[in-house]
Amino acid sequence: MLGYVLLLNMVTLLFDGSVATVQRSFSPFVNPAGIAISPGLEFSYLGSVHGDDTSHTIGLSLGTIGFGTFITGDSKNYILTGGAPIKDWLYLGSGYRFGETKGYTIGATIKPHRFLSLGFVGDNVDDRFLLKSGIGIRPGTDRITLTFDLNYDIENDSSDYLAGLRIEPFDGIFIEGGGNKDEWKAGISVSFGKFGVGGKYGKIDETESYDAGIVLSNERYPTFMKPKPSFAELGMRGSYPEFERSGFLFEKIDAPFYRLLSRIEELSKNDACKGVVLELKRTKMRMSQWEEMRNALLDFKTKGKKIYVYSTYYGLGSLYLSSVADSIFLHPSGEVWIP
Structure with missing residues (x-):
């Protein structure tokens, strides 16, 4: 003992x-x-x-x-x-x-x-x-x-x-x-x-x-050694609630949408990140969320980083978000919906 x-x-x-x-x-x-x-x-x-x-x-x-x-x-x-x-x-x-x-x-x-x-x-x-x-x-x-x-x-x-x-x-x-x-x-x-x-x-x-x-x-810990600059891949699928839990000490910032924004902010501060490849997979968000996400990417871009967006389907919200990108890619059999 x-x-x-x-x-x-x-x-x-x-x-x-x-x-x-x-x-x-x-x-x-x-x-x-x-x-x-x-x-x-x-x-x-x-x-x-x-x-x-x-x-x-x-x-x-x-x-x-x-x-x-x-x-x-x-x-x-x-x-x-x-x-x-x-x-x-x-x-x-x-x-x-x-x-x-x-x-x-x-x-x-x-x-x-x-x-x-x-x-x-x-x-x-x-x-x-x-x-x-x-x-x-x-x-x-x-x-x-x-x-x-x-x-x-x-x-x-x-x-x-x-x-x-x-x-x-x-x-x-x-x-x-x-x-x-x-x-x-x-x-x-x-x-x-x-x-x-x-x-x-x-x-x-x-x-x-x-x-x-x-x-x-196999998981990287924080280090003083700077890794070789590379692009980060970020996939967005489904919906992103802003409120996931409540109660004493439980904050809304841990909800999926705020975790997504936090991830973009982390990448913007990471010197090893040259840019982000954003893949939209039938993402469902309100227009206010698309706008907040776009603003986060605009701030990301002011750090001198590149943004590339890929999807099989672009709707009004995803097109608005993609307007901040350096390049936009569409699958050959993909669709674009403009009202």
């Missing part, structure tokens, strides 16, 4: 591994729901030296399935997890633990706001129960993340906490630190896009600890 708790702290302190914010290959060890937030293929390795003890942690995510192993001395522990998005703000996951320790885990991640994330996990480890909760806050910027996790051991009626801070002063450069009254760690991690490395130094119960890790991913 002690080794398992130490593992949680190492993963949380080295990487962005709060119960509330963990994703991809780190999620099996911390919160199985995190694997459903940003599915993809990813491999991670963490090597740790704590006094005379060494350990190795390996994580793997494949879509919404995760696998992890924790090896220290002759002890080997494994976990197999799976997750699913229930809503675009709610993710659930579960896992089975086997090896030296056995048990199961269930978790949930709630993201009611782009700057707020909540996580909850229930762990059964060798018939002992642990409850974990966490909160992640980005105070008005994506460059700073504050986390706070609380762990409660039901059998021993004991609890501990872990506070963390993650700062991204430049794209792909992360300065991180965290701890509690008994331990602390601080260090840096660097992203090269689909490959990242990180290292930290700290103390646990007055014993020095060293950690180093790598990440290989």
Whole structure:
């Protein structure tokens, strides 16, 4: 049990591994729901030296399935997890633990706001129960993340906490630190896009600890390395509601139409994006939406970027939108409707 708790702290302190914010290959060890937030293929390795003890942690995510192993001395522990998005703000996951320790885990991640994330996990480890909760806050910027996790051991009626801070002063450069009254760690991690490395130094119960890790991913992380300029493809199909959910802290900006506008704004700020190829697939929007979309593309174009539009059918709205494009393409058997 002690080794398992130490593992949680190492993963949380080295990487962005709060119960509330963990994703991809780190999620099996911390919160199985995190694997459903940003599915993809990813491999991670963490090597740790704590006094005379060494350990190795390996994580793997494949879509919404995760696998992890924790090896220290002759002890080997494994976990197999799976997750699913229930809503675009709610993710659930579960896992089975086997090896030296056995048990199961269930978790949930709630993201009611782009700057707020909540996580909850229930762990059964060798018939002992642990409850974990966490909160992640980005105070008005994506460059700073504050986390706070609380762990409660039901059998021993004991609890501990872990506070963390993650700062991204430049794209792909992360300065991180965290701890509690008994331990602390601080260090840096660097992203090269689909490959990242990180290292930290700290103390646990007055014993020095060293950690180093790598990440290989098919999904690109933010990086200081500028990719080769290219065109982005953006497909528009069906309708785009402006209001998708409501309630406390739930904002309309997460509705499909506003996600579309946000995507165009992101591309306009991306120096690696030369332009956009927009494919209209029987898109149904109100005239006010076509106009707002056109204004967003006009702003996109002022950044010196190109716009190309392709469709098999052009109606009044799509023709109005396409009037901002550098070139308009129609399928040979396509149609154009002008009232």
